[in-house]
Amino acid sequence: MISPNLRIAFRFLTAKKRAMVMSLACTILGVGLFIVTQATTSGFERFFTKTILGINGAIRIEDKIQDTMRSMAAAGGGDSHFARREGVKYIEGIEEPQALIEALRGFPNIRGVSAVVRGGVQVTSAFKTEDAQVFGIRLEDHVRVSDLAEQITSGQLDDFRQTPTGALVGRVLADRLQLVVGDSFVLSTRGASRRLRVAAIYETGYREVDKTNVYLHQAEARSLLKRPSGATFLQIGLHDPDRAPADASRMEQVLRHSVKPWQEREKTWLAVFRALRISTMITVSVFTLIASLAMFNTLAMIVLEKTKDIAILRSMGYERRDVTRIFLWQAGIVLGIGAGAGAILGAVVTWLVSQVPLPVNGIFKTDRFIVTWDIYHYLGAIATAVVMVMIASLIPARRAARLEPGDIVRGTAQ
Amino acid sequence: MEGSSAVSRDLAIRCRDLHRHLGQGEGRVHVLKGVSFEARRGQVYAIVGPSGCGKSTLLYLLGLLDRPDGGEIEINGRVMSNHDDLARTAARGEHIGFVFQFHFLMLEFTALENVMMPMRKLGKLTPAAMRDRAHGLLEAVGLGAKTHRLGTQLSGGEQQRVAVARALANQPTILLADEPTGNLDVRNSNLVFDLLTRLAKENGQAVVLVTHNPEIAQRCDVTRPMRDGVFV
Numbered sequence: 001m002i003s004p005n006l007r008i009a010f011r012f013l014t015a016k017k018r019a020m021v022m023s024l025a026c027t028i029l030g031v032g033l034f035i036v037t038q039a040t041t042s043g044f045e046r047f048f049t050k051t052i053l054g055i056n057g058a059i060r061i062e063d064k065i066q067d068t069m070r071s072m073a074a075a076g077g078g079d080s081h082f083a084r085r086e087g088v089k090y091i092e093g094i095e096e097p098q099a100l101i102e103a104l105r106g107f108p109n110i111r112g113v114s115a116v117v118r119g120g121v122q123v124t125s126a127f128k129t130e131d132a133q134v135f136g137i138r139l140e141d142h143v144r145v146s147d148l149a150e151q152i153t154s155g156q157l158d159d160f161r162q163t164p165t166g167a168l169v170g171r172v173l174a175d176r177l178q179l180v181v182g183d184s185f186v187l188s189t190r191g192a193s194r195r196l197r198v199a200a201i202y203e204t205g206y207r208e209v210d211k212t213n214v215y216l217h218q219a220e221a222r223s224l225l226k227r228p229s230g231a232t233f234l235q236i237g238l239h240d241p242d243r244a245p246a247d248a249s250r251m252e253q254v255l256r257h258s259v260k261p262w263q264e265r266e267k268t269w270l271a272v273f274r275a276l277r278i279s280t281m282i283t284v285s286v287f288t289l290i291a292s293l294a295m296f297n298t299l300a301m302i303v304l305e306k307t308k309d310i311a312i313l314r315s316m317g318y319e320r321r322d323v324t325r326i327f328l329w330q331a332g333i334v335l336g337i338g339a340g341a342g343a344i345l346g347a348v349v350t351w352l353v354s355q356v357p358l359p360v361n362g363i364f365k366t367d368r369f370i371v372t373w374d375i376y377h378y379l380g381a382i383a384t385a386v387v388m389v390m391i392a393s394l395i396p397a398r399r400a401a402r403l404e405p406g407d408i409v410r411g412t413a414q
Numbered sequence: 415m416e417g418s419s420a421v422s423r424d425l426a427i428r429c430r431d432l433h434r435h436l437g438q439g440e441g442r443v444h445v446l447k448g449v450s451f452e453a454r455r456g457q458v459y460a461i462v463g464p465s466g467c468g469k470s471t472l473l474y475l476l477g478l479l480d481r482p483d484g485g486e487i488e489i490n491g492r493v494m495s496n497h498d499d500l501a502r503t504a505a506r507g508e509h510i511g512f513v514f515q516f517h518f519l520m521l522e523f524t525a526l527e528n529v530m531m532p533m534r535k536l537g538k539l540t541p542a543a544m545r546d547r548a549h550g551l552l553e554a555v556g557l558g559a560k561t562h563r564l565g566t567q568l569s570g571g572e573q574q575r576v577a578v579a580r581a582l583a584n585q586p587t588i589l590l591a592d593e594p595t596g597n598l599d600v601r602n603s604n605l606v607f608d609l610l611t612r613l614a615k616e617n618g619q620a621v622v623l624v625t626h627n628p629e630i631a632q633r634c635d636v637t638r639p640m641r642d643g644v645f646v
Contacts, residue, residue, distance in 0.1 A: 004531065004534035004535055007534075008520075008531075011520075011522040011523060012522065014522075015522045308516075308518060309520050311479075311518070312514075312518045312519075312520060313531075314479070314503065314506075315477065315479060315506060315510075315512045315514075316506070316507060316512075316531060316532040316535060316580075317503055317504065317506050317507015317508065317532060317535050317536060317584075318503070318507075318535055319499075319500060319503045319504075320499060320503075322535070404479075404480070405474075405479045405480075406474040406475075406479040406480030406481075407480075409474060409479060409514060409592070410436075410470065410471070410474065410480075
């Protein structure tokens with residue numbers, strides 16, 4: 001059975017159709033806009049995060065922390081040198097990657113570890129020469145800490161796997177050198193050179209990476225870079241990349257190496273996205289505020305027009321709290337319909353936005369507007385609308401409940 | 415002793431030495447100056463007097479719609495004037511029915527819904543029983559054929575008759591009416607007054623009405639004239 005208060009609330013509200021439609025429209029737009037802005041803003045941020053996690057992994061370990069005289073001596077034998085950063089000295093590179101990989105087995109969040117040897121080279125094709133970075137990898141390890149397998153746009157990863165002199169070349173570099181799959185090119189550094197073959201071409205969407213990174217089998221890279229042991233860095237993939245800062249901090253303490261989570265590595269871009277998010281949140285908050293003001297206005301108007309009815313209700317035994325509930329129910333009805341319709345509107349507009357062609361290439365690559373589908377955007381939008389509208393409704397509702405029936409009747413009768 | 419107990423059982427409402435001021439500062443007026451009054455079941459009382467003498471103020475105090483500045487009000491033998499709003503509201507819902515001068519129907523609701531509204535709040539009957547009782551009351555006031563009309567679709571006289579039916583919905587022991595015929599033509603005035611008194615007498619309810627109409631006042635069992643905040 002419908003409660004008497006709800007029944008009265010519904011009739012009061014439907015009697016003020018224009019005001020109700022206005023409040024409802026504002027609530028629907030507020031909720032819808034909240035969802036769309038969250039979906040679009042976080043869409044790009046998440047896509048960027050996915051892109052950079054797919055290239056560089058969640059965590060990188062590089063450079064040993066030099067904190068004792070013994071470690072200085074250890075560094076003296078190789079081609080490593082000292083560097084001072086933020087008051088701490090580092091020995092560049094990782095001398096014993098296998099030992100670190102063993103130590104990393106104690107971290108349950110780790111999905112995979114790839115030891116990488118990196119060095120600067122020149123790439124020469126029949127067309128021209130470009131500067132590049134060589135990354136010597138063990139393919140099976142590296143595909144566990146990156147999206148390299150999914151980033152291949154020409155050729156086959158298996159060709160690379162089976163060809164010791166094969167190379168994976170970035171799309172931008174390949175275009176600049178006019179290389180296609182199967183072409184040969186020369187890598188040279190420090191007087192040494194190697195002729196290799198393009199096994200496949202990859203594209204991450206991150207232009208700087210696609211322009212400079214060339215992946216080789218590690219043995220080939222070590223030979224070219226004259227680095228028979230050690231690694232430049234360890235790239236780590238995590239099951240839960242959001243826990244990277246905590247894991248990195250523990251790793252740094254345990255391994256005594258510089259450990260950087262992706263959040264620190266990409267903090268500039270992440271700050272840009274955060275600023276964008278705050279800016280859209282301000283816009284959305286203003287809109288939600290307008291929605292709650294419309295609700296306040298509607299209810300305040302109904303209270304003014306319904307003082308006689310409030311007196312009747314009070315004379316019939318309706319309590320102050322009944323009067324409050326009648327007005328809060330009105331807000332609740334608008335909220336219920338507004339939140340539902342707003343969520344549907346948000347979903348429809350989000351889908352329409354996701355169909356908008358928008359070629360982006362630079363920090364990631366996409367042909368369409370990127371959106372995120374996240375239930376928390378919907379819950380957040382509804383929760384925000386509930387808080388704002390209920391606060392806005394409480395004032396007129398309490399005012400209605402405070403009205404003295406005797407005063408109303410006396411005032412009306414005069 | 416038995417006689418006095420029967421008298422007190424008959425007493426639906428009683429007030430003693432009621433005082434009420436209205437307005438503030440220099441505009442503050444002593445409207446009721448120590449008014450005492452009682453009403454018995456089955457009797458119809460008229461409070462008459464010139465405008466501003468305090469009769470409506472007294473009625474709202476008796477109906478617990480307002481608080482007195484001094485004195486006390488008993489409803490069915492229970493002092494209610496000092497109770498909190500919740501208890502006074504409950505007493506209103508259970509023991510008191512109101513009929514106001516300006517009908518005061520809730521216009522978005524049908525006649526039937528208006529009559530059912532006090533019953534829904536009291537919650538003593540099942541929805542079907544509420545509906546039956548509301549139909550019965552509307553039949554009794556001659557509106558059995560218009561139960562589903564909205565307040566806006568009823569004439570002034572019809573609205574007032576619905577208001578009478580609504581006031582009787584919870585079978586209150588006290589019926590308070592503020593100029594119930596003040597806004598009606600002669601025919602409708604007589605109709606509404608006859609209804610009020612007949613239904614009240616049938617159910618043993620005390621009826622207290624405020625009126626300017628001397629003909630109506632003459633037809634009541636007791637007439638109490640007021641002047642300057644006191645009964646004369």
